[in-house]
Amino acid sequence: MVKVEFKKFIQPIVIGVVCLISFVSYQYNINFIYTFWPNGGITEFYNFSHEWHDRFGISMSDGDFEVVANEHRERVKKVDSIIKESEFGKERGINTYKEFKTYESELPEGSVLELPKLDQEERQELREFIQPNEKAFSQIETYESIIKNKQSFSSPEAFVKGREINQKEQEQLTKVLFQNESWRNILPMYLSDELVAIISNMLITILIALGLLLPSVFVRDTMLKIKATQWSSKRGRKIVKSQYISTQLWSLLTITVMLGIFLYPLKNTEFTRYFSSGLNSFLGESWFQGRNYSFLDITFGSWLCLVILLVYLVGMSFSHILFFIGQTSRNYLNMLMKVIPMLTVFIMLSSLIFNHAFYLENKIYQWTGIVNSELYVSLLLLVVSVGIGITPIFMSKKRELI
Secondary structure (H helix, E strand, O other), X not given: OHHHHHHOOOOHXXXXXXXXXXXXXXXXXXXXXXXXXXXXXXXXXXXXXXXXXXXXXXXXXXXHHHHHHHHHHHHHHHHHHHHHHOHHHXXXXXXXXXXXXXXXXXXXXXXXXXXXXXXHHHHHHHHHHHHHXXXXXXXXXXXXXXXXXXXXXXXXXXXXXXXOOOHHHHHHHHHHHHHOOHHHEOOOOOHHHHHHHHHHHHHHHHHXXXXXXXXXXXXXXXXXXXXXXXXXXXXXXXXXXXXXXXXXXXXXXXXXXXXXXXXXXXHHOHHHHHOOOEOOOHHHOOOOOOOOOOOOOOEHHHHHHHHHHHHHHHHHHHHXXXXXXXHHOOOHHHHHHHHHHHHHHHHHHHHHHHOOOOOOOOHHHHHHOOOXXXXXXXXXXHHHHHHHHOHHHHHHHHXXXX
């Protein structure tokens, strides 16, 4: 019976619609990290991270930091020479990079179009000077930004100073970061944030796919009065249980296939080198004021496995709700009036669960103060959904007794 019910989910037209939606979602939401990340101002930051990881491994020692510091001094000397020998530098009496930064900081602020004509011309000449040497200037600025952030890891006291974290979080974070010196890990900022955002978009696509594939099968059987015919036999009276099993198997298959397709291109990116890197890193400093760290002292690859586990937990939870809806809906309109609100609820829950998952910045953790609360909420959601999903089985048994 399970095999028969499983085959009902193979609906070419519906599967075609799911494939089309998945393709559009991939192109507009998921493909970004594979083709356009990193970009803009953090490109040089990632270049440093890739280079250091290839040279020094998953973490950096004091000796490694000294090596890159010497390389930085050589870059500054090279830029000093460029500035000193240029007409731009000679006309303004600028001989070093330090003097150049002072000059740049003293320029009038605001939109170029709103500045006086002389200031506009000065900005134009500055751009023309920087453009051919943009990489050299960008490397210096990026490195100095990294080292400035790295200084906060000179001691536990220096790390917690001025951060928007409570006493308990300070103690736990300093233990994780400094006891095993996990702050030395090489993992570029925003990589986990970007990847979990992409996986969250994958989950939304998966939820939509499940909503299209699952409940309509049972509603069609109800409208065609197939259930009533099946109920006339002893084997048919166990149909609900068979449908439940086939639904969960189809959901597992759908989630696995879609995750596999969406995540497969990840293996061809430069980010796979970080799977063995620790989740916390001195490169993770950003505008989150110290909340972009995790209490989990695990690798980036292990963290990714946890996030994928969340996808399965939320996806299977929705599958149980859809099974209940399919069994209790009289027609397609009645089904849609139930599926759409539940889909909205699950998308909102997914946003809370996946946004900065397993980091201090996660909203669920901030509300509850419970470490790994994203996982506990997902497990609770699954338990509640299973309770709802198996209700039709007990209802059918009760009907059989009557």
